Amino acid sequence: MSALVATWSGSWRGFRPYLIVLTPLVASIMLINTFLYPGAERVLFVVGPLSATEEGLTAASQAALRVIAFAFSVGLFALTTRTGELIEDLEQRGLGRRATFIISAAVGTVPRMADRAREIVDSQRARGLDTQGGPLARLRGLVPLAGPLVLSALTDVEQRTMALEARAFAAPGRRTVLRFHPDVPGERVLRWGMAALSFLLVLLALTGHLAWLP
């Protein structure tokens, strides 16, 4: 489904990082299961001391497809959904201010932490620490980076708490929603249709009607 939507929307290029991460993972799943599946008997071919088995290949394909489906679903979600709009929509639907804040702050924290890490590395380098040499030098450079990074993050928590309190974050009631995202009928049908389809598939699987699937 993800692949179909990606093809349709022309967003294949965005999947490249996911493919880069997936390739070694899928390759290892395929190799390990195909050649080392315990108790498998039907041999397909032999490579040196290892035998590729039919049972192993089946298990490998199933596991790999699950991983690919999961990764592509996450990728499709990330590529087609703007975080801001998602949060606004969830807020519009009644998601609490604390949950909303946690999501949006978490999204913003990653680049901020990266910026701070860069600042700390620069300041350590200005004081003569070698952070650009070989792997050992880089490893040694991690210790003076991690300390200030973690400590400043902890200090931030108290200051951020004060800032939120000072800006009426704890006020009762619902926050004002800035933008309303219309729930168009097509999307509504699709959403409920997907939910119904998922429910149906689970039901069919539980009642054994999907036993014919590999």
Add this chain to the structure above:
Amino acid sequence: MAALTPMSLELREISYRYAGSTSAAVTGLSLSIERGRVVGVAGPNGAGKSTLCLVAVGLAPLTIGGELDGQVLIDGRAAGEAAQHELAVTAGILFQEPETQLSGSAPTVWEEVAFGPRNLGLSLDEVVDRTWSAIEALAIEGIVERDPARLSGGQAQLVALAAVLALRPDYLVLDEPTSQLDPEGTRLVADAVGRAARQTGAGVLIVEHKADLLARLCDEIVVLGGGRVAMAGPAGKVLADPTLEALGVMPPARTRLAAAAAAAGLELPAERLPPR
């Protein structure tokens, strides 16, 4: 006849010790900020100015803990009796480090300024009106689409002040609001603070090292030293006091020039001195 409620933010004999600290950051401190008046606070580093700000708006000890003696009264009501979100609307604070004022969750400057009014659940029109008013007051229209995390120190300071102004508190407590600003930014802040006091009738407590700014804005000035009030009185009188420099406060240019002229045996007419 019922007694009139005093419309002031009043600190009575305040002593405060941070959690985990053995000594008090401020001791026996009393001052009052009436609505529509601007009270300046000056003093050397470590004098207790920032602590005074945190105590005045109730963040200390309500949010950060610590031990408080004495009373903080806002319009006659003890600050300790109010919920923190009520205090945010009654007494707004601008922190010394503007980056710590920001919510960290807004993608644009505009939404950062709107963060406070939105928390109050105001109508969308009211949120938009307050946000634009605060933005225009500090002339930061040009950066409304920017990421608040990627601003210069001065821009962040203006955004942080706009965020406080958008809450339209009855009292403004500003901890060094111009520390990272150029002269133009300083002028904008001075105008906005002056307007808040004169037009909307807010009481303002402003901590500043720039004595010229204090001279321009303040009705009264309190000088702190070692966590205690070292000098207090009408702004003109305090800033002209010859012992001011000994207390760690650089007098305004006007006072310094007049003193230098007097020391040289010259008498400068008032119109030759720098403006207040």
